[in-house]
Amino acid sequence: MSRSAFPRTRGSASSGSIRDPTPIGGACSAVPASGGPVIVVKVGGSAGIDRRAVAQDVSAVAAAGERIVLVHGASAETDVLATTLGHPPRTVVSPSGQQSRRTDRRTLELFAMAALGVETFGYVELLRGSGAPAIGVFGALAGARKNVRAVEAGKVVLLRDDFTGKVERIDVEALRALLDQGKLPVLPPLAVSAEGEGLNVDGDRAAAAVAAALGANALVILTNVPGLLRSVDDPSSLVEAASLDEAEALAQGRMKKKAMAAREAIEAGVRQVIVASGRVDRPLARALAGEGTRILAAATEAGGSRGARPPRALR
Amino acid sequence: MSRSAFPRTRGSASSGSIRDPTPIGGACSAVPASGGPVIVVKVGGSAGIDRRAVAQDVSAVAAAGERIVLVHGASAETDVLATTLGHPPRTVVSPSGQQSRRTDRRTLELFAMAALGVETFGYVELLRGSGAPAIGVFGALAGARKNVRAVEAGKVVLLRDDFTGKVERIDVEALRALLDQGKLPVLPPLAVSAEGEGLNVDGDRAAAAVAAALGANALVILTNVPGLLRSVDDPSSLVEAASLDEAEALAQGRMKKKAMAAREAIEAGVRQVIVASGRVDRPLARALAGEGTRILAAATEAGGSRGARPPRALR
Structure with missing residues (x-):
């Protein structure tokens, strides 16, 4: 299963079509200043993500002087593993209609194997x-269990054995120490409760919490769509910039969690959230250079900057 | 598979029969001094290890003021996963007769899932x-591939696609930073090569390298036997203390790697290596209090201290 997600053959060489992004954090210095700003990159766990391209580009941007934390997903690998090992994925629907993974203890164990054992392992390798x-x-x-309410046979039930959680606290000290040593931390979407239970947490919102706790300049969410779309099935309907309110009004399906993550990050002081494609060559450089959707605190900024230069807020 | 290795039910409550170990590092202080001495604990990956007892006891000794790094194995979980996923474990025999796991790329992936996704995950939870x-x-x-030579059909062949490695460098900076923050690092037996390849490394020797790099006071190897035995099938033939030469002369089977690890640790300045049972209640406290086999640099120390008090070298 991981062979397809993390191919060993060298491929997707840099196209050179995107200019190097302007460093956000360290200005012109190639050595990031201790305690300087950070970019948090979230890369989705769906099958379409080009993990090699993401890793190569994150490395290139880090080499240019950025301090980066990478938070990854694990959904596709979990599905494959769960199916192969005879505990197929199940979905719960909340009273408000939100779908999420049913995470009983065995599913949590499979999720951990996929998240840490496949995705964290594979990203660190790449x-x-x-x-x-x-x-x-x-x-x-650090996190806590969510009270997961599910609609089952028309009734709302509280799932007592569910290991879906929410992030409550980030170990800023440990992450800062690693960043100050020039390291690039790679984090799975797993929290630990005070009782020592692993928890399946939403990767977008976990990344937002990390970005907020570290005072990041930007949260870049790389996903399997080009950004926020006015019309879900039409890639040409990409929204280049949106306020939080606009993003929340437009978001459908899994984009709702990203809009929620954007609000959590921005209201905690992160300057901007970029949602962009993780299926292209040089995905991070493209996102930093203006592709995808920028979500900002308030009014939509003027469009037209796409692909031209980093928007003002980044510099 | 991990349900048996990491049971969720609370059990193996502290028996209280072993007195608390004398802190090695921080003398009488409950707060470990920054940069102070460290104990490296290696816990084997075989099925018989009582992981809950190990974790509870490591926690208790850490709470008493010790700075601890835990290095774990992953052999039994890898075997289960590999068998379940249709890529059964294979063994190679070196020209000198040593057996080791054949680690092709797929086996490495399974090993990573077991090591990081089951064992690291489970120990952090516990x-x-x-x-x-x-x-x-x-x-x-950080490591490099080993040149694995195997005897196949009477001929010695060099395995070109094998991901068995040796540890060459420890990220002391990162581990020290985490220890200085009071963290307890948990490390899987996985290295990464300069080319970004994950490598299956021997856990005992990896723990020895960590102990050497951190200038540890002690390396405690918890395994599925009571220690070094004069007669492999007779637990009552336990050797309470041995010099490196004696340990190497007596070691058979998998104990040979532990003797090798002991030499590597001690020759790099680690004061002593203790090989003791990981199948008992309070395994670390027992080991520190005198159970198991102490391996020291030179002449065998006088026996008779077993279970009575920590030997002199520990204080």
Whole structure:
């Protein structure tokens, strides 16, 4: 299963069509200042993500002087593993209609195998292979179980044995110490409760919490669509910039969690959230250079900057 | 598979029959001094290890003021997963007769899932649940591929696609930073090569390398036997103390790697290596209090201290 997600053959060489992004944090310095700003990159766990391209590009942007934390997903790998091992994925629907993974204890174990054992492992390999001092870290997110309410046969029930959680606290000290040493922390979407239970947490919102706790300049969410779309099935309907309110009004399906994550990050002081494609070559450089959707605190900024230069807020 | 290795039901409550170990590092202080001495604990990956007892006891010793790094194995979980997923474990025999796991790329992936996704995950859960600030770290061991030579059909062949490695460098900076924050790093037996390849490394020797790099006071190897035995099938033939030469002369089977690890640790300045049972209640406290086999640099120390008090070298 991981062979397809993390191919060993070298491929997707840099196209060179995107200019190097302007460093956000360290200005012109190639050595990031201790305690300087950070970019948090969230990369989705769906099958379409080009993990090698993401890792190579994150390495390139880090080498240019950015301090980066990578938070990844694990959904597709979990589905494959769960199906193969005879505990197929199940979905719960909340009273408000939100779908999420049913995470009983066995599913949590499979999720951990996919998240830590496939995705964290694979990203650390790929990042190291392209020169970034990546280090996988499990335990930097403290959380609590969510009260998962599900609609079952027309009734709302509270699931008592569910290991879906929410992030409540970030180990800023540990992440800062690693960043100050020039490391690139790679975090799975797993929290730990005070009782020592692993918890399946939403990767977008976990990344938002990390970005907020670290005072990040930007949260970049790389996903399997080009950004926020006015019309879900029409990639040409990309919204280049949106306020939080606009983003929430437009978001459908899984984009709702990203809009929620954007609000949590921005209201905690993160300057901007970029939602962009993780299926292209140089995905992070493209996102930083203006592709995808920028979500900002309030009024939509003037459009037209797409692909031209980093927007003002980034510099 | 992990349900048996990491049971969720609370059990194996502290028997209270062993007195609390004398702190090695921080003398009488409950707060470990920054940069103070460290104990590296290696816990084997075989099925018989009582992981809950190990985690609870490591937590208790850490709470008493010790700075601890835990390195774990992953052999039994890898075997179960590999068999379940249709890529059964294979063994290679070296020209000198040593057996080791054949680690082709797929086996490496399964090994990573078991090591990071089951064992690191499970130990962080159990340690957090008993109050220790555990943090799983992947990427702190840098290594290189071994030239694995195998005897196949009477001929010696060099395996070109094998991901068995040796540890060459420890990220002391990262581990020290985490220890200085009071964290308890948990490390899987996985290294990363300069090319970004994950590598299956021997856990005992990896723990020895960590102990050497951190200038540890002691390396405690918890395994599924009571220690070094004069007669492999007779637990009553336990050797209470041995020099490196004696340990190497007596070691058979998998104990040979432990003797090798002991030499590597002690010759790099680690004061002593203790090989003791990981199948008992309070395994670390027992080991520190005198159970198991102490391996010291030179002449065998006088026996008779077993269970009575920590030997002189520990204080």
